[in-house]
Amino acid sequence: MPPVELLLMLLLLATVIVVARLKDLFAAAMLTGIASLLAAGLFVLMDAVDVAFTEAAVGAGVSTVLFLGALSLTSRREKQQERTRILPILIVVATGAALIYGTWDMPAYGDPDAVIHHHLAPELIAETEEKIHIPNIVTAILASFRGYDTFGEVVVIFTAGVGVALLLGGLGLRRRDERGEEES
Amino acid sequence: MKPPSRVREMPILRVIARALVPVILLFGLYVQFHGDFGPGGGFQAGVIFAAGLIIFALTFGVEALRQVVPVVLTERLMAAGVLLYGAVGVVAMFLGGEFLDYSALDPLTTGHYGQHLGIIVIELGVGIAVAATIMRVYYAFVGRRPGEDETGAEQALDAGAGREVS
Numbered sequence: 001m002p003p004v005e006l007l008l009m010l011l012l013l014a015t016v017i018v019v020a021r022l023k024d025l026f027a028a029a030m031l032t033g034i035a036s037l038l039a040a041g042l043f044v045l046m047d048a049v050d051v052a053f054t055e056a057a058v059g060a061g062v063s064t065v066l067f068l069g070a071l072s073l074t075s076r077r078e079k080q081q082e083r084t085r086i087l088p089i090l091i092v093v094a095t096g097a098a099l100i101y102g103t104w105d106m107p108a109y110g111d112p113d114a115v116i117h118h119h120l121a122p123e124l125i126a127e128t129e130e131k132i133h134i135p136n137i138v139t140a141i142l143a144s145f146r147g148y149d150t151f152g153e154v155v156v157i158f159t160a161g162v163g164v165a166l167l168l169g170g171l172g173l174r175r176r177d178e179r180g181e182e183e184s
Numbered sequence: 185m186k187p188p189s190r191v192r193e194m195p196i197l198r199v200i201a202r203a204l205v206p207v208i209l210l211f212g213l214y215v216q217f218h219g220d221f222g223p224g225g226g227f228q229a230g231v232i233f234a235a236g237l238i239i240f241a242l243t244f245g246v247e248a249l250r251q252v253v254p255v256v257l258t259e260r261l262m263a264a265g266v267l268l269y270g271a272v273g274v275v276a277m278f279l280g281g282e283f284l285d286y287s288a289l290d291p292l293t294t295g296h297y298g299q300h301l302g303i304i305v306i307e308l309g310v311g312i313a314v315a316a317t318i319m320r321v322y323y324a325f326v327g328r329r330p331g332e333d334e335t336g337a338e339q340a341l342d343a344g345a346g347r348e349v350s
Binding site: 157 | 259
């Protein structure tokens with residue numbers, strides 16, 4: 001593994017372990033943002049710039065702010081756990097081991113013989129420019145070839161927004177808004 | 185989350201935020217409209233744009249932001265973004281194509297211009313919907329105060345979560 005990737009991986013691992021062990025929730029929230037930023041750096045090194053973009057903006061930016069917003073409603077410190085519970089630890093370790101076992105069957109990173117590089121990718125890379133006439137293949141695939149999927153995703157985002165608005169209220173905000181409009 | 189008054193008294197934060205927010209918003213627009221040439225697109229642009237506005241709210245207070253972007257506006261824009269995306273599909277159908285077949289948007293040429301136009305408009309819909317949704321979620325989070333509840337059900341939920349109900 002190249003040194004920069006290795007360094008980022010180690011930093012990511014250290015950050016995640018610290019987050020899991022911290023009792024100070026404010027520090028934990030900030031460190032989750034840092035973990036996202038490190039992950040975004042890794043994505044850039046893997047040439048997944050679009051994903052890195054999303055990870056940096058959502059993971060490091062907005063979700064940290066939302067964590068802090070939630071923290072302002074509750075206490076800053078995690079409650080002390082009286083006894084260590086064995087079962088949850090066992091489940092976590094077993095799931096992690098199963099996931100790592102699963103990666104053994106994955107092709108090596110960047111392996112040109114991997115199945116995924118032979119199924120649709122060559123055709124898409126060769127023909128997108130000619131069919132859609134825009135240089136960014138990722139955008140062309142997401143917006144045009146998979147326009148239905150992307151439409152569904154936007155509807156999901158919209159639904160999520162409506163759900164949060166209904167569940168977390170903000171009705172007071174609305175009322176205050178309308179009152180403000182009347183005043184002005 | 186109302187920023188503590190100390191944040192508003194910090195001149196460095198205020199000056200830097202004042203200088204950065206326009207740049208972030210401009211960068212958001214760049215990612216939005218340059219998404220078909222460089223990395224990015226509607227989703228990333230929407231998040232960046234909303235993040236810029238949230239930085240403004242963190243530094244100058246939520247009330248200052250609510251004067252620029254009222255809560256009702258975010259709710260309307262959420263729906264408007266989805267409708268804009270869907271409308272492109274319907275317009276394509278009226279022009280003789282299938283739903284979301286952008287080539288039909290431009291019947292005169294072989295469809296390249298239509299593809300380009302369709303992608304730009306649907307990405308704009310995505311960007312508007314995402315930015316508005318994130319703003320709305322942010323408002324929902326900061327609009328709550330500890331112990332402030334609108335219904336008894338929420339109080340029961342809070343009590344169930346072990347939080348003190350005032």
